[in-house]
Amino acid sequence: MTINRSQLAIASLAIFAAVGLVGATAGAQELTVVSFGGSYQEAQSKALFQPAAKALGIKLKEETYTGISDAVVKVKAGAVTWDVVASGSGSAARAGAAGYLEKLDYNVIDRSTFVPNTAQDYCVGGDVFSTVMAWNTKTYDDNHPKSWADFWDVKKFPGKRSYRKGVAGALEPALMADGVPAGKVYEVLSAPGGIERAIKKIKELKPHISVWWTSGAQHAQLMKDGEVDMITGWNGRFDVVAKDGGKVAYTFNQALLDYDCYAIPKGAPHKDLAMKFLSEISKPQYQAEFTKYITYGPTNKKAYEIGAIDATYAKKLPSHPDNVKEQLSIDLDWYIKNEEKAAAAYQNMLTE
Secondary structure: OOOOHHHHHHHHHHHHHHHHHHHHHHHHOEEEEEEOOHHHHHHHHHHHHHHHHHHHOOEEEEEEOOOHHHHHHHHHHOOOOOOEEEEEHHHHHHHHHOOOEOOOOOOOOOOOOEOOOOEEOOEEEEEEEEEEEEEEHHHHOOOOOOOHHHHHOOOOOOOOEEEEOOOOOOHHHHHHHOOOOHHHHHHHHHOOOHHHHHHHHHHHHHHHEEEEEOOHHHHHHHHHOOOOOEEEEEHHHHHHHHHOOOOEEEEEEEEEEEEEEEEOEOOOOOHHHHHHHHHHHOOHHHHHHHOOOOOOEOOEHHHHOOOOOOHHHHOOOOOOHHHHOOOEEOOHHHHHHHHHHHHHHHHHHHHO
């Protein structure tokens, strides 16, 4: 049979179309997941990301970033290459309300057994953590700080401090150090002059803050290297340092109870697959496994019920009832309404 040029051209186009279709299908089976790096992402990768990818039969690429603002930049530029991003709950709530995240489909993701308020419209909770006050055990021995007031007391507890450079979780300790009861913190922050009061208190401590940390990996390294004597930060990061021989301890007293979550940037290349991925890592067996790598509590309450978390170890987790009662839960509504204003005032204080 003789094939003319017209038939050959049509056949070629069909081949190219088929190849393109195969390529598109193959591409749809690969996700890019982004988190914060360090021991935290290593734990996510081992307990959540890689096992979930294997269960779904997909390829997974992992990257790191400094926070959800990096994803917002990509969305604004129309250059989104990430499918799933890890985030703090407050930042995600605000980014979602501003239109930079996809609304999650809870017909796909099962949140029916989640701890209350840990699955929001634009971000599903992955673990519960605490922002705590930690100290160098070599510096303070048994006479260690026990409250935020002690953190601010440079005469009773002399030494180098480190504090968060970002505003999230920075204002609440300052008000508690200034005598505001935990239950009144957000009431004071919402009142006229409340943000300014907190920032003024931080400004008092500013001469004694040698490092303003920007990431969990950084604040963990500071304590591992013994560069500072007292610091704020995330409990699980400090537990990893202590396990590795670092001289660090912390208290849940007046800590800030919060959760990390997972979101899908607006315009993600593989939105539907990302939704299935979030569904998979939200299952109790994954969250229970995650606690073995870092002392963050599960958001899925069933993780405590399947026999995968040792009862004694469970008492060390932030979401254990004994620890919850000592802490202040982060108010996401306050951050949605006030974070932009508070962040601007906070950065002004840092540059003064």
